[in-house]
Amino acid sequence: MTTTSTPRPVGRPARYTPDELLAVVTNEFISRGYDATSMENLARATGLTKSSIYHHFSGKEELLRLAVAKAIDALFAVLDEEVSRAGPAVERLEHVVRRSAEVLVTQLPYVTLLLRVRGNTDAERWALGRRREFDTRLSALVQAAIEEGDVRSDLDPRLVTRLLFGMVNSVVEWFRPGAAATGEDVVDALVALAFHGLKESR
Numbered sequence: 001m002t003t004t005s006t007p008r009p010v011g012r013p014a015r016y017t018p019d020e021l022l023a024v025v026t027n028e029f030i031s032r033g034y035d036a037t038s039m040e041n042l043a044r045a046t047g048l049t050k051s052s053i054y055h056h057f058s059g060k061e062e063l064l065r066l067a068v069a070k071a072i073d074a075l076f077a078v079l080d081e082e083v084s085r086a087g088p089a090v091e092r093l094e095h096v097v098r099r100s101a102e103v104l105v106t107q108l109p110y111v112t113l114l115l116r117v118r119g120n121t122d123a124e125r126w127a128l129g130r131r132r133e134f135d136t137r138l139s140a141l142v143q144a145a146i147e148e149g150d151v152r153s154d155l156d157p158r159l160v161t162r163l164l165f166g167m168v169n170s171v172v173e174w175f176r177p178g179a180a181a182t183g184e185d186v187v188d189a190l191v192a193l194a195f196h197g198l199k200e201s202r
Contacts, residue, residue: 021046025060026067026109034064034113035120064113065123071110072130074103079137089144090151096141098191101168105175105183112172135161164194 028037028045039060043050057063078084078099084092104111114131117124135158142157151160167190175186 022063022067022070023109025063026113029064029067029113030109030116034060034117034124061121061123064117064121065126067110068114068117068123068127071103071107071114072127072134074107074110075100075134076130078103079134088150089141089148093138093141093145093151094191094195096138097164097168097194098187100165101171101187101190102183104168104171105177105186108172108175108177111169115169115172135165138165167194 024046025042028041032041037060039050039053042048042053042060042063046053078096081095081099083095084099086092114127117127119125119128138161139157142151142160145151146153146155146157171186171190175181175183177183181189
């Protein structure tokens with residue numbers, strides 16, 4: 001199943017684009033919790049009947065997969081960028097951290113939902129598997145930076161990856177678009193802290 005496009009439900013209200021429809025569904029999953037969200041909830045939120053939703057989607061699990069795929073596809077696209085694939089490993093790592101943080105702030109609902117899946121359904125297990133694959137590739141990048149002498153050799157690459165992306169992922173818990181700190185401010189501060197620390201250089 002391809003995950004790069006959202007199907008256009010036939011007969012949906014004209015006010016919705018496919019992305020808008022998926023955004024409404026995603027917000028319901030986040031606010032109620034995926035398990036607690038019923039098709040009745042989705043019907044009310046989207047303005048569609050349950051039968052109309054079932055006509056175009058197999059159920060809420062397909063909608064979940066489409067939603068988390070938006071985040072997953074965006075994150076893996078970062079790894080395929082030229083700057084992520086060429087040059088010193090530490091520079092590639094910094095680029096991946098920066099771009100991943102940018103994905104988080106621009107795709108905030110979808111990344112939030114991705115970080116909340118627990119593996120209770122096939123779609124969730126698929127998402128967790130993709131997250132593990134992403135982490136494995138990042139750990140390899142950290143290891144390369146260690147071998148090139150640009151990252152401390154006494155640190156476990158898997159631990160470094162978890163700490164870096166624990167910091168990135170924590171942004172979903174407090175960042176809200178329109179707040180005093182813009183998404184760009186958050187990304188810049190996060191990268192500066194992760195790669196240059198808190199102390200002023202003297």
